[in-house]
Amino acid sequence: MxxxxxxxxxxxxxxxxxxxxxxxxxxxxxxxxxxxxxxxxxxxxxxxxxxxxxxxxxxxxxxxxxxxxxxxxxxLQDRAWWPEDPTSQAEIVQWLCIASSEIRDGPNAARLIRKFGYDLAIERALLVTQRLLPLLDRHLTSFEWFALGRPTIADCALFPYLALAHEGGIDVTPFPALTGWLDRVRALPKFTPMPGIRG
Ligand SMILES: N[C@@H](CCC(=O)N[C@@H](CS)C(=O)NCC(=O)O)C(=O)O
Known part of the structure; x- marks a missing residue:
């Protein structure tokens, strides 16, 4: 592929x-x-x-x-990342939708503006982020992973722009549950970094 x-x-x-x-x-x-x-x-x-x-x-x-x-x-033969039953799939899709909406309009947009000079509204990107981060942090206070109590594709979809938030001038350190989850993803076996994300 x-x-x-x-x-x-x-x-x-x-x-x-x-x-x-x-x-x-x-x-x-x-x-x-x-x-x-x-x-x-x-x-x-x-x-x-x-x-x-x-x-x-x-x-x-x-x-x-x-x-x-x-x-x-x-x-994959191992369907742990994306199981076959509709309830599990829907739980994951809820988070995939956050990745392609609030994450895109918040931390992703802030990075595009501040790192790459895109002509987008920084006020809106920061407002979306300000609303989003406490919600994610609250969820992760109760759950180790975003869905199903284990790593799934929801974590893969949410991780990049949260781990890159600093490149948009966004500080995630006031959110301990969120930073704890970022560390858990980094600690997964065979984790790979990208420029801007430490391994
Ligand atoms: N919804 C798409 C968004 C993809 C997207 O925005 N890709 C960016 C790179 S991260 C791109 O190709 N942008 C083209 C451009 O800036 O002209 C996805 O999740 O893959």
């Missing part, structure tokens, strides 16, 4: 992290966003939304990191 990838992308890292933790083999195809490689017709044929990551498995081309996590985890 091929992953169209960017090393500095937290969305791509969600997939690289899951692959490392589960021993899933991926061929990484770097896409140079700075050079506009994602605007080429060849890439647009894979993902009309012109974003990474994209996973290609034979004739299947999938965009969106959450969708890719579901696809990869659903292929």
């Amino acid at each position: 091929k992953l169209y990838d960017l090393d500095l992308s937290g969305n791509c890292y969600k997939v690289r992290l899951f692959a490392a933790l589960t021993g899933t083999e991926l061929e990484l195809i770097p896409v140079d966003l700075a050079a506009g490689e994602h605007y080429t017709p060849t890439f647009a044929a894979l993902n009309p939304f012109q974003e990474v990551p994209v996973l290609v498995d034979g004739k299947t081309a999938l965009r969106d990191s959450q969708a890719v996590l579901v696809y990869l985890a659903g292929q």
